[in-house]
Amino acid sequence: MKKFLALFLCALLAVGVFSGCHGKVEREGFSVPEKFDTNNTYEITFWAKNDTNVTQVEIYKKAIADFEALYPNIKVKLGLYTDYGRIYNDVITNIATGTTPNVCITYPDHIATYRTGANIVVPLDDLFADEKYGLGGSELRFDGPTQEEIVPKFLGECYQDGAHYAVPYMRSTEACYVNKTFVEKLGYEVPDVLTWEYIWEVSQAATEKNADGTFKVNGQKVLLPFIYKSTDNMMISYLKQADAGYSNSLGQVQLFNDTTRSFLEDVRDYTKQGAFSTFKISGYPANFLNAGQCIFAIDSTAGATWMGSDAPLIDIPDDKLVQFETVVRMIPQVDPQNPQMISQGPSLCVFNKEDPQEVLASWLFAQFMLTNQVQIAYAQTEGYLPVTSKAHESEEYQDYLSRSGENNGLYYSVKLDATKLLLDNIDKTFVTPVFNGSASLRDAAGHLIESVTKSTRRKETVDENYIEGLFVETASLFRLTQIGADAGGKAQLGPLPTGSLVLLCALGAVWIGLGTWFFIDVLRKKRKKS
């Protein structure tokens, strides 16, 4: 019985120690079938995101209907989300149960996490190159783009670890929507390229008040001169512009550095003066801008239809709306001679399934989303940019761009200015390295700014010690030390955790105990024999 017990414990120990505990889902790799099977029916699911915009939903539905008309044996079931986070969360949940969607709107950061399971996401290079069903393939029933016709910079953003795991669907960047009327009232002009110094200076100037407590520039009791929607992007963009660390291609975390400290001190100083706030703390930048309570509103170019007195989408009561002139600029820069801004926007990935024909059907649908008819229609719903030069150069799209300001609907000038901001500056866009955990690092970058802003507003002491403590807390909260370990880089991992130390000591003690016991047992047997 004792032997059995010992054996059982040893077996359990071995399982515990050597299993790796990761539980990765394994599936066979995908190979492109010779021919698409048109005799069987394939039902595929497509998880998409819309910006609470019914027109976008209609475009998805029309795209599906058009695709199904071309491929009657493929049925596409649409799942709609209003944010990327929930898609990401649901995909993760469904990977564990083998019930991922077939095609999914996603971000490269998310794909990196999906790929921790083997053969979960299909590498698309073989499909790109397939003569019949690849990009521009001979057997396609639609006029899709060739690989060369997908903007190389955007396609490159979908490249991870030696393969393309997605195709870009739409691209946007961030823009600074400026209340030019107020800027001029404060005695400034709006330069072609904004700098951080400029935006802080004007924001600070705007905080001057009348004797009755109202702000001089707007005559209201509320003014947040500078509001940033995505503080993740705010930190990431500043670090990129300042040529400071954020992360590298090995997945090493470089966020906690002197440039970050210095930038957080700026955030603290201008928050203290009432010059700065964030979406998470105060509300949508567009609503403050349109109410005359904000001068510099930074948000995605894909949010342009909400910006300005004449915006087609307004989310505040009529009596709060203020008339002013809106101009669109790049986000503020460290070096205006070398401007840099983030490239963002949804991509499409294809999930692997047991039946290669189902995967091929999914790929055909994903590819259909890159046709001019889908790309141009969807891009026009917001300040999005189509991802193919085929769409950019088309007569239809050129006509659209040329009609800026004809009305405040389809041709709303702020939306078209935001679109052109990206179109004219594709070469100035950047993305951050993608790896398993890069999504958490992005959250951490925003958390630093949100925390400093909140603490400053709460009149807490935000000094060197506070920032050091914030770095430690952020690294822990977002598990950034694990990211360094996962990446296999040479990141400093810090001292061994106590639990691990105890475990190693216990293992050592067991081996010493076993050895001693074995040695004593041998001696006893020798004595008995002798």
Next chain:
Amino acid sequence: MKKLIALMLALCMVLSLAACTGTEQTPPANENNDDTKPVATEPATDPAPETDPVEPAMTYAEYDAAEMDAEVVVECYVQATQSWWFNSKVNHGVITVYAQDQDGAYFLYEMACEEEDAAKLVPGTKIRVTGYKGTWAGEIEIMEATFEFVEGADTFIAAPKDVTALLGTEELIKSQNQKVLFKGMTFKSLSYKDDEYDKDIYVTLEKDGAEYSFCVENYLTGPDTDVYKAVAALEAGAVIDIEGFLYWYEGVNTHITAIAVAE
């Protein structure tokens, strides 16, 4: 000796298994990612050590007078809750609570709360809440809140306050977050935030020639509830009485909890 070895092996096994748990965290799981606001990182209901002095709770008037971003401590009674969810970004559960006392109301946005405690937050329950007063798009709320149950306390469920006459006046906001009643409202139209996953219904109602926005909040009264079905079935021109919580989003945006045909 063998017993000792078996014991040590068992200890190692436990430690080995323990080392493998909980390191792979679920990715960000916001109900509404683009719209998320920060939440507390502390656990929900850790009782304060007995030796700690207990800070006296504010009266509603003191809370009302407190500056924005100030730390606040209030005692109030749960009137309703939105659905509990686990926020993996901060690694604990959260719940949004509509709370009130005899003098005023509180909106406790994504208060830290473990799932088993969420089930105990039934209407009438008295809780002690610590957090920061804040405003988001006009809604005054307590952010990053933690709470504890007030043991042995009384219960209180507010009666809806008729604020119909205050519509369109600056007085209305003084009843913010309270359980309220609007009588004789004419239904104009509705739209859904998202027809698949986020099923909030945005409702436009008219009174004396002016239109007002209301909302059936999916996480408060979802598609399975009677009120959700009743609102979804409304026909233009219907005249109804509405009960709800006086929520604010860039203006009044009451979260509907009940409707009835106006008498």
